[in-house]
Amino acid sequence: MSEPVTxxxxxxxxxxxxxGWDALLDDLFGLNVRALASMWAILAAxxxxxxxxxxxxxxxxxxxxIRLVFTLIAAMVxxxxxxxxxDSALHQMTRDSLTDPNVLGMGDMDQFTQDYLGLWLxxxxxxxxxxxxxxxxxxRVWGKGTPAPLRLRLYFAALLPGxxxxxxxTLMMPLLDVPALExxxxxxxxxxFLAYAITVFRGLAGRMAAVARAWRxxxxxxxxxxxxxxxxxxVFIVDYAWLYERGPV
Numbered sequence: 001m002s003e004p005v006t007x008x009x010x011x012x013x014x015x016x017x018x019x020g021w022d023a024l025l026d027d028l029f030g031l032n033v034r035a036l037a038s039m040w041a042i043l044a045a046x047x048x049x050x051x052x053x054x055x056x057x058x059x060x061x062x063x064x065x066i067r068l069v070f071t072l073i074a075a076m077v078x079x080x081x082x083x084x085x086x087d088s089a090l091h092q093m094t095r096d097s098l099t100d101p102n103v104l105g106m107g108d109m110d111q112f113t114q115d116y117l118g119l120w121l122x123x124x125x126x127x128x129x130x131x132x133x134x135x136x137x138x139x140r141v142w143g144k145g146t147p148a149p150l151r152l153r154l155y156f157a158a159l160l161p162g163x164x165x166x167x168x169x170t171l172m173m174p175l176l177d178v179p180a181l182e183x184x185x186x187x188x189x190x191x192x193f194l195a196y197a198i199t200v201f202r203g204l205a206g207r208m209a210a211v212a213r214a215w216r217x218x219x220x221x222x223x224x225x226x227x228x229x230x231x232x233x234x235v236f237i238v239d240y241a242w243l244y245e246r247g248p249v
Contacts, residue, residue: 197221
């Protein structure tokens with residue numbers, strides 16, 4: 001007697017399946033449905049993401065937070081043609097602040113500025129992950145007994161709304177002149193701090209008292225925004241020192 005014929009399980013690369021469409025979006029845009037859902041969740045319901053971070057596979061629902069941070073930084077790099085071209089306000093502001101002919105000598109100051117911005121983009125991701133990674137391991141606002149790997153997951157998840165705000169702000173840069181760009185810096189700084197703090201306040205476990213969540217949220221916001229500034233200053237020093245010896249060409 002012959003064995004009953006069973007229907008073969010669809011192959012993992014069957015593009016008719018839902019996961020196949022997810023893979024196609026990944027092919028086209030470098031993103032997928034799970035990543036977009038994860039970004040929405042950290043904005044709409046951060047507590048769910050924080051709880052999922054305690055599971056080894058993020059409950060099978062969310063993209064790891066460090067990967068999402070890398071994706072947003074990559075988006076900023078990709079959008080350089082909007083915010084970093086020679087006609088941009090950022091280029092003009094950077095040129096005016098960096099390229100003093102009395103210090104650097106005569107040369108092509110616009111090219112020097114573009115070289116600076118290009119090298120900044122190379123150095124920034126390394127500086128960002130190094131500084132924030134160290135801070136994530138040292139900062140303990142998540143509750144007693146939270147292990148180091150989980151602190152990294154939670155810390156980078158809490159950074160996502162502020163980093164997304166930074167990416168969105170790059171889309172506005174082509175519309176701004178130098179005075180308008182300078183006028184946005186402090187409001188953007190404040191909004192980023194609030195994005196960090198509010199995310200932590202909403203994301204911490206509900207069993208934690210509101211006062212405990214509040215001071216932890218404020219502390220996180222202050223430390224995270226300070227780490228952003230430290231990253232910017234560190235990258236500036238390394239970038240400028242690297243190009244200083246050569247000067248404008």
